[in-house]
């Protein structure tokens with residue numbers, strides 16, 4: 438990714454499967470370092486939300502591509518003020534609904550959607566006014582910002598990810614969360630590889646780490662990149 442201020446704005450690219458902690462860890466890292474934070478999954482979710490609002494079949498690639506014309510997207514990059522809007526509508530909560538999670542993989546496998554959003558992400562990241570920006574998703578280390586100085590695959594065992602996601606929810610929702618997470622990873626991994634680290638990408642496996650330890654591990658990777666041990 439090239440940024441107008443690339444000499445000053447460090448891009449930290451983070452990929453990983455669902456529930457690996459990408460959003461929560463990236464947000465905490467951005468806060469700790471005074472960096473911006475860009476959640477790329479939110480854009481795929483927001484487009485899925487728009488497609489559902491329009492009553493369009495999310496499996497109909499042409500109709501999904503047509504919806505891009507009305508996709509007036511905004512996401513805040515301040516980690517302390519997370520908000521997502523489509524046009525005037527605040528969709529921050531709505532894009533987390535199970536119906537959106539269930540539709541998003543179909544949207545994300547449309548190549549024209551991916552290329553449109555990749556350009557959008559590069560432009561949003563380039564506009565961040567901070568010493569760095571943490572950009573997280575599935576193809577950040579490989580497609581969106583393959584030249585980023587810091588590239589991390591954040592992972593955890595499927596059991597750990599399912600347990601963490603279930604712990605956020607109540608009864609019925611907790612029971613289905615694991616299955617949803619697995620299904621989405623299976624669909625998404627047919628489109629981009631976020632289960633294996635590409636060359637030059639550092640893996641942070643949080644299976645045996647608590648949240649604070651995981652944040653520290655990511656900050657250490659960033660610090661090591663800035664002052665590598667000779």
Ligand SMILES: Nc1ncnc2c1ncn2[C@@H]1O[C@H](COP(=O)(O)OP(=O)(O)OP(=O)(O)O)[C@@H](O)[C@H]1O
Pocket residue numbers: 453454455456457458459460461462478601602605643646647648649651
């Ligand atoms: N190392 C950790 N130890 C314990 N809990 C963690 C750890 N890392 C993340 N979590 C928790 O796991 C849950 C899932 O994290 P998060 O939502 O950030 O994952 P994600 O990768 O962004 O998921 P998705 O791709 O589905 O949006 C959150 O409740 C988060 O607080």
Ligand SMILES: Nc1ccn([C@@H]2O[C@H](COP(=O)(O)O)[C@@H](O)[C@H]2O)c(=O)n1
Pocket residue numbers: 455477478479481482541542545573574575576577621625
């Ligand atoms: N770089 C990305 C980011 C996300 N996706 C798709 O969006 C879905 C939602 O992402 P979350 O991070 O909020 O879970 C995800 O399941 C992918 O379908 C993507 O393709 N590329």
